[in-house]
Amino acid sequence: MADKIKVAxxxxxxxxxxxxSILDIDEKLFDLVELVEFDRSPINDIKTxxxxxxxxxxxxxANSENVEVLREFREHCDILIALGACAVNGGIPAMRNQNTLQECLETAYIHGIGVDQxxxxxxxxxxxxxxxxHPIHEIVKVDHFLPGCPPSGATIWTFLTELIENKPISFPYEQIHYD
Amino acid sequence: MPEQQTFKLDSKTIPFRDGDTIMDAALRAGEYIPHLCHNPEFTPHGSCRVCVVSANGRHVSACTQQAMNDMEVDNRSDAIMDKRRNLLQMLFVEGNHVCPGCEKSGACQLQAVAYYTNMLSPHYTHFFPKRSVDASHADIAIDFNRCILCELCVRASRDVDRKNIFSISGRGIKARLVINSDTGKLGDSDLTATDKAVHVCPVGAILPKHRGYDKPIGERLYDRQPVSQVGDVAAHDEDDNHG
Known part of the structure; x- marks a missing residue:
């Protein structure tokens, strides 16, 4: 166990x-758990x-807790990976950047359809x-980016195996897409 | 008979005619040079710079540089690909390109060229500019968030449709696409869905309405094959063009 790669x-x-999509690597999860041990993750519910x-x-x-968690990850992880469109460029949530925060809050909680209090x-x-x-590279240094909404299980598997085996990171054409 | 003039594109010998640009000769020879603002049907514009090559050691845009005899052109080195990727990253952060929420995704040439250069991240800090969407026209919508100022719609509307509906206003970072109508709205212009200008946009800025997802994500022009093999989105029929 001690030799396994620790992943959060x-x-x-x-x-x-x-x-x-990480879970979507299906039966390869069995191969993965031979190679890695999960630290903090929603998969095992470890909180620190x-x-x-x-x-x-x-x-x-998007909020102060996100900044705190991200900085903790950067501090504790040798290699930090931005997984998916939102981590890479803000994604769909960043569409709120077209409006002021006040406008967003008022639309949701004051003028929204069905709001009764x-x-x-x-x-x-x-x-x-x-x-x-913000995308995460605007807050901390990021070592690798994996675009996609979400990146497919196959893409994640290609990336993790290349990374763990210390090979150059490259993908078949169909495995990289921004949508 | 005069001797055939040629230049070297990477290691390949490319014949050319008087007046040809590097791009003209490469396209005729079936060689791919990445590009966004170039379309062989229109006068070259040289604004996106994605077709940057090194010609006899100087960086030039292949779509505007005249071919010269015995010229040595570097189109594929890592150094040139790095420059193109940087240019694309700047195009991405300057606008609001939210691919998961764009109906052109998969048939977008900006995306496709970025895939070709192995762009995995935007690298730079996002501008998140505030831009608008004009859905005032019954058949066509324009989303200024995605415009890369290639001026293909400007050229198509002026040179083919003879309508002059689009222009670029402002300079530098303030440059933006505008509509030449009394109100500045697309709905008050003479644009029709069959106009050439509606079918040359390399990104998801100008979109015919009511058919955005006729072709599902995953089955679109660049979903399975790279742009270097299938070519420009504007060269495909309308179904492919709009996914």
């Missing part, structure tokens, strides 16, 4: 689709991160939203 994963401002070889980030950075939530436990959604 987190979903920031994403939809968990990229994590679903220890020293890791590889950190995988899904989602962009208009009130912008301000509980101190809710992480503060940033004025814009």
């Amino acid at each position: 994963t987190a979903s920031l401002c994403g939809c968990f689709g990229c994590h679903m 991160i220890g020293k890791c070889d590889i950190g995988i980030i899904e989602g962009g950075v 208009p009130c912008i939530p301000n509980d101190p436990e809710i992480p503060l939203l940033l004025d814009k959604v």
Whole structure:
């Protein structure tokens, strides 16, 4: 066990689709668990991160907690990977950057269809939203990028095996797409 | 009879005629040089710079540089591909290119050329510019978030449709595509769905309405084959053109 590669994963401002795609490597998961051991990850529900070889980030950075988690990952992981469109370029959540944060909150909580108690939530436990959604490379140094919404299981498998075997990272044409 | 003039494109000998650009001769010889603003039906524009090559050691755009006898052109070295990737990354961060939310995705030449150069990240800091969508026309929508200022619609509307519906206004980073109508709206222009200008956009900026997902994602022009093999999106029929 001690020789296994330690991997941590987190979903920031994403939809968990990229994590679903990790699970989508299907029976190769058996091969993967021979090679790696999961540290903090939604897959095992471990909440704190220890020293890791590889950190995988899904989602962009939209609030103060996302910034904190991302910086923790950078600090604890030798190699940090942006997984999927939102981590790579902000993705769909970054479409809110076309509006002010105030406009977004008012649309959702004041003027939204079906809102019957208009009130912008301000509980101190809710992480503060940033004025814009950012791709993760705008906050910390990122070592590898895997685009796609989500990247396919095959793409993730190609990448992880090449990375673990210390080979140059390259993909068959059909495995890279931005959508 | 005068001797055939040729130049070297990487290691291949390419014949050319007087007046040919590097791009003209390469296209005729079936050699791919990545490009976005170039379309052989229109006067070269040289604005996207993606066709950058090194000709006798100087960086030039292949679509505007005249071919010269015995010229040595580097089209495929890592150094040239790095430059193209950087140019594409700048195009991506300057606009709002949200591929998962774009109905042109998979049949978009910006995407396809980025795939060709192995672009995996935008690298630069995003501008997230505030731009609008004009859906005032019954048959055509224009999303300015995706415009890369290639001016193909400007050239097609002026030179083929003879309507002059599109122009570029402003300079440098403030340059933007505008509609020549009294209100500035597409719906108040003479544009029709059959106009050439509607069928030359290499990205998802000008889109015919009501058919965005007729062809599903995964079965589109560049989903299985690279742009170097299938060519420009504008050269394919309308079904392919719009996914």
